[in-house]
Amino acid sequence: xxxxxxxxxxxxxxxxxxxxxxxxxxxxxxxxxxxxxxxxxxxxxxxxxxxxxxxxxxxxxxxxxxxxxxxxxxxxxxxxxxxxxxxxxxxxxxxxxxxxxxxxxxxxxxxxxxxxxxxxxxxxxxxxxxxxxxxxxxxxxxxxxxxxxxxxxxxxxxxxxxxxxxxxxxxxxxxxxxxxxxxxxxxxxxxxxxxxxxxxxxxxxxxxxxxxx
Numbered sequence: 001x002x003x004x005x006x007x008x009x010x011x012x013x014x015x016x017x018x019x020x021x022x023x024x025x026x027x028x029x030x031x032x033x034x035x036x037x038x039x040x041x042x043x044x045x046x047x048x049x050x051x052x053x054x055x056x057x058x059x060x061x062x063x064x065x066x067x068x069x070x071x072x073x074x075x076x077x078x079x080x081x082x083x084x085x086x087x088x089x090x091x092x093x094x095x096x097x098x099x100x101x102x103x104x105x106x107x108x109x110x111x112x113x114x115x116x117x118x119x120x121x122x123x124x125x126x127x128x129x130x131x132x133x134x135x136x137x138x139x140x141x142x143x144x145x146x147x148x149x150x151x152x153x154x155x156x157x158x159x160x161x162x163x164x165x166x167x168x169x170x171x172x173x174x175x176x177x178x179x180x181x182x183x184x185x186x187x188x189x190x191x192x193x194x195x196x197x198x199x200x201x202x203x204x205x206x207x208x209x210x211x212x213x
Contacts, residue, residue, distance in 0.1 A: 010131050015067035017123055021060030024115040025053060031109055049159065050167045051152055052095070052116050055087045059124055078136040082203065083145040085128040086195050090149075092121035093191070098170065134203035142196045149192055153185055 029047055036043040047053055062084050065075045074080065095117040105113045156167060166172040170184045 006131075011067055011069055013127065013130075014063045017120075017127065018060050018063035018067050020115075020123075021056055021063060021120060024112060024120065025056050025060060027108075027112050028053065028116060031112060045159075046165055046167070049156055049165065051149075052091050054152065055084075055091050056116050056120060058084055059088055059120065063127075078133065079138075079141045079145070081128055081132045082137070082141075082199055083148070085124050085132075086145065086192065086199055087148060088121045088124045089195055089199075090188075090192060092117055093195070094188070099168070102169065128199075129206075132203065134207040137200045137203045137207070139197075139200060142193065142200070145196060146189065146192060149189065157181070 029044075032047050033040060033043060038046065062075050062081070065073070070076070100117075153171070156171060157173065160166040160171075160173060164174065166174070169175070170188075171181050173181050176184070
């Protein structure tokens with residue numbers, strides 16, 4: 001009975017958060033199209049060049065699959081939720097530490113901005129605390145978790161080299177130079193590593209506490 005109730009609660013919460021995530025991502029796209037400085041196709045590519053957008057979309061996709069009750073496939077492998085939670089946590093941390101101070105959104109844009117960078121990350125961390133199976137955590141899982149941010153970095157640097165568009169100032173090769181961008185990238189990857197270790201440590205602690213209670 002407990003497991004059935006938990007599953008029903010997870011489905012309900014997953015669907016609610018998925019809807020919130022998709023609405024927020026779509027709202028940001030419409031705002032970007034409305035204020036575009038390039039063609040719609042180019043603006044669309046730029047939209048999906050932001051780690052924030054890709055990661056919030058990944059969150060919404062994961063939650064949609066969970067809300068539909070599908071229990072097989074890539075999105076149900078052990079540690080997948082933790083990896084996604086780490087990614088969205090990085091979105092939150094980098095925004096609060098670096099990006100929040102370089103622009104001041106107003107009105108509806110401010111609301112959407114806070115949803116993408118603060119509210120949704122906090123909700124996903126809460127979801128992780130409630131529903132992730134933390135008994136399966138292993139340090140060796142961190143390496144494959146790094147594939148997503150590494151692939152993203154390669155993509156934006158290659159595209160930026162011929163388009164001149166870099167979604168974030170700390171990876172703008174034209175302004176900072178390649179060496180500085182590489183230094184910044186290594187620091188961010190180290191942040192991924194630290195956050196991953198923290199999530200594994202916290203997860204293991206929670207798992208041990210539940211076993212002994």
